Every structure is written in structure tokens, then in C-alpha cells.
Amino acid sequence: MNYKLDFTPVIDGLPDLLWGCLGTFLLALSGMALAIVIGIGGVILRDSRFAPARWLVKAFVELIRNTPFLVQIFFIYFALPLAGLRLDPTPTAIIALGINGGAYAIEIIRGGVQSIGKGQIEAGLALGLHKAQVFRLIVLKPALRAIFPSLTSQFVLLTLTTSVASAISAYELTSVAQRIESDSFRSFEVYGTITLFYLAISWVMMRFFALISARYFSYPVK
Known part of the structure; x- marks a missing residue:
């Protein structure tokens, strides 16, 4: 094997990779905020007395949980424009x-x-x-x-999962890495580096949630 490691493209592209990490964080936090809203709203409708609302939530959960995320993001980005709704990659x-x-939060x-x-x-x-007060004070917080x-x-x-957004060219870490790799053909170096970046991102997110847990729920997440 004559392959020689060369991290020069990674070092040169490090600022872009760091910006890609920021893009990943922003996508993740925005997606989480929307997921929480959908989750709480879905729970309220799921247990409502209005039968069509219950059926709609059940159907939504089954549809999303039993289809690939890649198909879902492709549907929003490529299929909805045919119905007149066109979105940029990041909002998509x-x-x-x-x-x-x-769907999982529900x-x-x-x-x-x-x-x-x-x-x-x-x-x-x-x-x-x-x-509403009972739900917020007695039900929701203990449940959370x-x-x-x-x-x-x-x-x-x-x-x-934000890495899948690179398939529609949303700005995040994997899409930046793909561009660097396509310019340099240093696949091992580029993808090996972002593997470490994703490990760091996961650790930061766990620490972030641990702080929330310690602040609001009185016990740390380990």
C-alpha cells in the first residue's frame, strides 16, 4: 500500500469545516425546537376528544416513523415545488x-x-x-x-441526522467535507477528520442537555 497521508487539504479547509460545524449546530437546534413544538402539540391532539385529530396524529406518527428520513427530505425539497411550495435547502x-x-417526540x-x-x-x-395550567404545571414538567x-x-x-441534509446541499459539516474531498480526493483524511468532529459535536450536545437537566430537572444526564 503506497497511500501517503496528506492532511494539507483538511488544514487549509479547517475554517470552512468549523463553519460547517456551526451550520450543523444551527440545523440541529432549529430542528429540535420545531420537534418539541410538534411533539407537545401532537400529544395534546392525540389525546383530544376530537376523533379526526387523534387519527391524524396517529397517521402522521406512523408515516414518519416508517419512512426513511432521506425520502422525507427529498419529498419536501423536490416534490413540494411541483405543488407550488419551493424552499431553500436550509429551511427544508x-x-x-x-x-x-x-414524530418520535410525540x-x-x-x-x-x-x-x-x-x-x-x-x-x-x-x-x-x-x-392549560394543569397540563403545564402538573403534567408537562413532571413528564419531561x-x-x-x-x-x-x-x-x-x-x-x-443533519448529515443527510448534505443530499440537498444544505450548509452543514458533511456538505463542506464533500466539497473539500471532491477538490482534493483525500477521502480518508477528510472523512476521518469529520468523524472526530461529529464525536465532538455529540459530546457538546450531551453536555448542553446535561446543563438543561441540572437547571430544570434537578439531576444530570450522564
Whole structure:
């Protein structure tokens, strides 16, 4: 084997790779925010008295959880323009990540909500709290405390899933690495380096969630 390592293209492209890491973080955090909104909203509708809303949420969860993320992002980016809705790569990636993460968040959050005893809810109503206050204060926060480790793991996975957004040229770490590799043909060096970058990104995200857990849920995520 006569292959000689040459990290010069990686070193020269390091500023672009760091900007790509920032793009990955922004995609991940934006997708997570949307996923949380979808997750909480989906739980409310999933347990509502309006049957069509329950069926719609069930169908949404099954559709998203049983189709590949790549197909989902391609559908938004390539198919929706045929219906008159055209989005740039970055908004497309955020929406796709949010929808994908939201489908999983619905089931995770719903599991936590169902763990709250009915007696606690009835006690809140007896104290004169509105249903919205009961959901926010008595149901949601304890439920989030119970499911936070699972939700954290799902969001770290969502962070790594941002790499799929390179398929539509969204600006993130893998798309930057692909450009550097196509210019230099140093595949081992480039992809070996971003492997380490993704390990670092995962560690940072875990520390980020640990801080949130310590601040709001009184126990650290390990």
C-alpha cells in the first residue's frame, strides 16, 4: 500500500469545516425546537376528544416513523415545488428534521404524560387551576423530567441526522467535507477528520442537555 497521508487539504479547509460545524449546530437546534413544538402539540391532539385529530396524529406518527428520513427530505425539497411550495435547502432541512424528530417526540412525551397519575390532575382541577395550567404545571414538567434522558438521546441522534441534509446541499459539516474531498480526493483524511468532529459535536450536545437537566430537572444526564 503506497497511500501517503496528506492532511494539507483538511488544514487549509479547517475554517470552512468549523463553519460547517456551526451550520450543523444551527440545523440541529432549529430542528429540535420545531420537534418539541410538534411533539407537545401532537400529544395534546392525540389525546383530544376530537376523533379526526387523534387519527391524524396517529397517521402522521406512523408515516414518519416508517419512512426513511432521506425520502422525507427529498419529498419536501423536490416534490413540494411541483405543488407550488419551493424552499431553500436550509429551511427544508430544518422542517424535515423538525417533522422527523416531532414524530418520535410525540410518542416519547405521550409516554411521560401517561405516567402522571389521574389523581394529581384531579387535585389540580380541584384547586381551581385551568386545564392549560394543569397540563403545564402538573403534567408537562413532571413528564419531561421522566422522559428527558430518552428525549436527549433522540435529539443527539437528530443532530447526527443533519448529515443527510448534505443530499440537498444544505450548509452543514458533511456538505463542506464533500466539497473539500471532491477538490482534493483525500477521502480518508477528510472523512476521518469529520468523524472526530461529529464525536465532538455529540459530546457538546450531551453536555448542553446535561446543563438543561441540572437547571430544570434537578439531576444530570450522564
